[in-house]
Amino acid sequence: MGNAQQREPRLQSSSQVNSQVTVLTSRVAELEGHMYEVYPFYQQNSTSAPQPSPGALPPPxxxxxxxxxxxxxxxxxxxxxxxxxxxxxxxxxxxxxxxxRSAAAEAPSGENDISTIESLQFDFSTIVAATNNFSDDNKLGEGGFGQVYKGILSNGQEVAVKRLSKNSGQGAEEFKNEMVLVAKLQHRNLVRLYGFCLEGEEKILVYEYVSNKSLDYFLFDPEKQGQLDWARRYKIIAGIARGIMYLHEDSRLRIIHRDLKASNILLDGEMHPKISDFGMARIFGVDQTQANTSRIVGTYGYMSPEYAMHGQFSVKSDLYSFGVLLLEIISGKKNSYFFQTDAAEDLVSHAWKLWRDGTPLELLDPSMRDSYSRSEVIRCIHIGLLCVQEDPADRPTMQSVVLMLNSYSVTLPLPEQPAFFLRSRTEGNMPKITLESDLSVSKSTPSVDEASITAVYPR
Known part of the structure; x- marks a missing residue:
């Protein structure tokens, strides 16, 4: 009995259990109300759905x-x-x-960068392959500065390769720097320098190839003179004058050619003149700015008297050579032709006598007797005689010569008596000097540069 009474409080009545179930049921219903919509969906019009609590909304x-x-x-x-x-x-x-790389190794066409030495330098193996190891069959000419060969590069480009003699006065670095300067001299009437090769004692220049040989090849050959009518000769004269004016006044360097002659004037496929060897004096160690030199380079008959006798050179020295060349183009005869005959005068003396006697047209090449401009021929003879005057101060500048050739409104002064080399030699007034003979050797193949430089050393 006592134990039964003690367990009795633990037993719950049915009413208590029912009340607890009711509480739990309501609590579950309350929790479910947050998760499910418990309103009747079929009574939307009459009863609006309760809005869910903002805090209970899931993230959007x-x-x-x-x-x-x-x-x-x-x-x-x-x-x-x-x-x-x-x-x-x-x-x-x-x-x-x-x-x-193509410009440096395969002869550039005109747009290459020539501001650095590397852009101009050829490998010696490339030169050897291009000239067939300097084969005699590829040889175009030989002169005082070296031998000239025709070369064909691996891309088919034709070039002229000048293998300089080993007596150049320049060291390797000076030679390289000189090449960069000379390569920048570009004019339609100058032969273009593509680059150079320097290996050991070998100093090689690579030029553009000019197909029609040099002017003397046509001018002094009776069978070929007919290809140079007066119109073509007049254009050649004007082109040479423009090229020399560029070297004297318009280029980056003030260059005095010092060996201007017919064999140094090359003709391209359209017979346009191109001056070659315009940088040789610089390469061979002669200062172009000095007024005197003990080493005289040039060809006898083309040298001005002050240069041949006293070693004094200037732009007016080139004007004298141009005057002689101009008279040769008109007459079709070499200046040395008169030394090889019984005539006691040179070309300059002969032209002056004809001018003084009023018969200048007798100087004209007989092959042009039928077609020429009388006024142009007389004007050119007049200009030639102005260029060969004995006093350098009396000679015009090349800029004036270009103006005289292009404008007939320019009045030409009367020429003074030219220097007579032959008469001076006969009278014993010229100092004794040793003259090396012209070393030019031409072959029948098309030439690019048959330059010859005759070195003259006073005793």
Whole structure:
């Protein structure tokens, strides 16, 4: 009995159990109300759905198809642009490098960079292959400065290769720097220098190839003189004058040619004149700015009296040589022709006598008797005699000569008596000097440079 009474408080009545179940049920219903909509969906018009608590709303989902596209574009586009610029830059650099290598090794066509030594330097093996190891079959001529060969580079480009004699007065670095300067002298009436080769004692120049040999090849050959009518000769005279004016006044360097003669005037396929050997005096160690020199380079008959006798040279020395050349072009005879005959006068003396006697047209080449401009011929003879006057101060500048050739409104002064080399020698007034003979040797193949330099050393 006692134990039964003690367990009795633990037992709950049915009413208590029911009340607890009711409480639990209501609590579950309350919790479910937050998760499910318990209002009747078929009475929407009459009863509005209760608004869920703001704090109980789940985070909103991003709209589909819009959130990732800007990010992808922002990443992909810069990468694609960078890759494109990189590829274009690589292509540009590669193409430029290829052009530079081609320009240096395969004779440039006119657009190469000649600001550095490397852009001008040829390998000796390239020169050997181009000239067939300096074969005699490729030899075009020989002069005081060396031998000239025709060369064909691996790309088919024809060039003229001048193998200089080993008595050049320049060292390697000076020679290289000189080449950079000379290569920058570009004019339609100058033979273009493509580059050089320097290996050991070998000093080699690579020029453009000029197909129609030199002026003397046509001018002094009776069978070929007919190819040079007066119109063509007049254009040659004007072209030579423009080229010398460029060297004297318009180029980066003030160059005095000092060996201007017919064999140093080359003719291209259209018979346009191109002056060659315009940098030889610089390469062979003679200062172009000095007023006197003990080493006289040139060819007898073309040298001015002050240069041949006293070693004094200037731009007026080139004017004298141009005057002699001009008279040769008109007459079709070498200045040395008169020394080889019984005539006691040279070409300059002969032209002056005809001018003084009023019969200048007798100087004209007989092959042009039928077609020529009388006024042009007389004007050219007049200019030639102005250039060979004995006093250098009386000679015109080359700029004045170009103006005289192009404008008939310019009044020409009367020429003074020229220097008579032969008469001076006969009378014993000229100092004794040793004259080396002309060393030019021509072959029948087309030539590029048959230059000959006769060195004159006073005793």
């Amino acid at each position: 989902l991003p709209p589909k198809g819009k959130s990732k596209i800007p990010t992808i574009v922002a990443i992909v586009v810069p990468i694609a642009v960078s890759m494109l610029l990189f590829v274009v830059g690589c292509c540009f650099i590669t193409r430029r490098a290829r052009k530079k």
